[in-house]
Amino acid sequence: MDFQPTRDQRDLRAGVRDLLAGRFGREALRAAVDSGTAVDRGLWRELGAAGFFALRLPEAEGGVGLGLPEAVLVFEEAGRALLPGPLVATHLAAGVVPGAAAGTAVVTALDLGERGGPLVSYLAEADAVLGAPLLPSGEPVRSADPLTPLHRVAGDLRGDVSEHRDAGALLTAALQLGSALRTVELAVRYAGEREQFGQPIGAFQAVKHLCAGMLVRAEVARTAVYAAAVTADPGEIAAAKLLADAAAVRGARDCLQVYGGMGFTWEADVHLHLKRAWVRAEQWVTAAEAEERLAAELLAADPAEADPEAGGLSRIAADADAP
Structure with a gap:
């Protein structure tokens, strides 16, 4: 059995990479950061015309008619380019919110939670909120990522996107x-470029170990994300999100270590990856939620632990609650 991407899938990924390199390369990224432009409406419409948001919409409804595996490849490229905006929510809204599929509407979602009330990203830039009949009012909150503006809204409305939570978590994992x-x-x-003591720093064992660890975490996450895209299993999606969050956050931190002092300067892009990874780790499914879901599946898989009458961990918990 071959789990490698097909020729068509590789061509799709290459096409998206070329599109983003030409339309949102490093200069455009830095210009967006400097200007604080979180959503470029022109780029949004171009993404819509390219089928980015309508990728999984059936052809009969004007979409491309592809599936989660192809969407994961496309979102992986968007994450590589640090493309900002509520990409996941607008993609999920295709066919539900008018204009979402074509990129003429920007749709966000109540996908973040924090003490003091849930947070919503890109609220000021959005035309609609997925699962909500109206745009809620919110109070601006300072965000770690300069291209992910946040607002705190009143009431816990995250249940409105519960039906989209697994797909949202998987696509965020792909980012x-x-x-x-x-x-x-x-x-x-x-x-390979930076030299110390007459040789590239990559020749030193400590730097080699950092790079090797980054690669291992990223490839493990890639395997988990691709597998979850094929099975669409909620447990595998939770595991994929958990691994991808760790790979992105720890990878950016280790990259900063490789760069040394240079990595902490505003001119370098490494800190942007770290800040975006911090925000995404709190979206759709957090690490704590993913761990709870996986633990519940593991317990349910063992009848002795799932049934209090049979003993196991559930029996211990039941006994602890007894008078």
């Missing part, structure tokens, strides 16, 4: 995966 793979590239390239 994290793309970022993790990109930081591996950045670290390896810098390690």
Whole structure:
């Protein structure tokens, strides 16, 4: 059995990479950061015309008619380019919110939670909120990522997107995966260019170990994300999100270590990957939620632990609650 991407899938990924390189390369990224432009409406419409948002919409409804595996490849490239905006929510809204599929509407979602009330990203830039009849009012909150503006809204409305939570988590994991793979590239390239003591720093064992660890985490996450895209199993999606979050956050941190002091300057892009990874790790499914879901599946898989009458961990918990 061959789990490698097909020729068509590889062509799709290459096409998206070329599109983003031409339309949202490094200069455009830095210009967006400097200007604070979180959503470029012109680019949004171009993405819609290219089928980015309508990728999984049936052809009979004007979409491309592809599936989760293809969507994951496309979102991986968007994560690699640090493309900002509510990409996941607008993609999920295709066929539900008018204009979402074509990119003429920007749709966000109540996909973040924090003490003091849930957070919604890109609220000021959005035309609609997925699962909500109206745009809620919100209070601006300072965000770690300069291209992910946040608002705190009243009431816990995250249940409105419960039916989209698994797909949202998987596509967000794909964004994290793309970022993790990109930081591996950045670290390896810098390690080959920067010299100390008459040789590239990549020749030193400590730097080699950092780069190797980044690659291993990213490839493990890639395997998990691709597998979850094929099976669409909720447990595998939770595991994929957990692994992709770790690969993106730890990869960006290790990349900063490879860069040394240079990585902490505003001119470098590494800190942007780290800040975006921090925000994405709290979207759709957090690490704590993924761990709880996986633990519940493991317990349910063992009848002795799932049934209090049979003993196991559930019996221990039941006994602890007894008077």
